[in-house]
Amino acid sequence: MTTRTPLMAGNWKMNLNHLEAIAHVQKLAFALADKDYDACEVAVLPPFTDLRSVQTLVDGDKLKIKYGAQDISAHDSGAYTGEISGAMLAKLKCTYVAIGHSERRQYHAETDEIVNAKVRAAHKHGLTPILCVGEELEVREAGEHVAHTLSQVEGGLKDVPAEQAESIVIAYEPVWAIGTGKVCGADDAQEVCAAIRGKLAELYSQEVADAVRIQYGGSVKSGNVAEIMAKPDIDGALVGGAALDAEDFVKIVRFRDQ
């Protein structure tokens, strides 16, 4: 059986400026100990404008905290005003990049085709995509949540070869559970995460499916993380609101103690 190191990642969304980012990462670094990093990988996804400050801190103090961006351009360079390329993120030594977050799909009209182009751009620049998928409330109420989520997985991974797929992270984030306080029940989250793993086995192989880490995201807090993490196909959490407070996030990282 494959053991997958859990990935606990904080998606700061459009919060914390670069000075606040420095203070926040310092608090995390102060609170986290070697045993925490042995137990799971810890990552933060700050706004673009914070990345240089976070890199300087992580590099300078040899911190074990990983970091990444919340989006990437599908293009390499050129006349794309406002966009940030994979090469720029790689230059700042980002490890991860969230792609296809529901807020990008909803407010920036990102389709599966765009998401797929961004996944391929991330790979081209040596970044690990955190491919975000998940259904809206109407879709769940119609009982279509598994099919909907699997089609986003398939669309996002189109033409991605097995060698690249096995290091990807998939975040299952039901839209109705994001920022609402309505956490998806652990059994319901497990149902979809198991189906995602099944889909990876079908698209690639059981080996690839066993290697991929699948996170749950949506109103994760220190009070519910242990129950979610106890599920066999959930390998981490993508945390929004509760990741903005360093103490709360540390408690989530220490889910085994909750």
Ligand SMILES: O=C(CO)COP(=O)(O)O
């Ligand atoms: O969107 C999320 C993480 O990407 C989840 O946000 P909340 O944890 O605030 O619900």
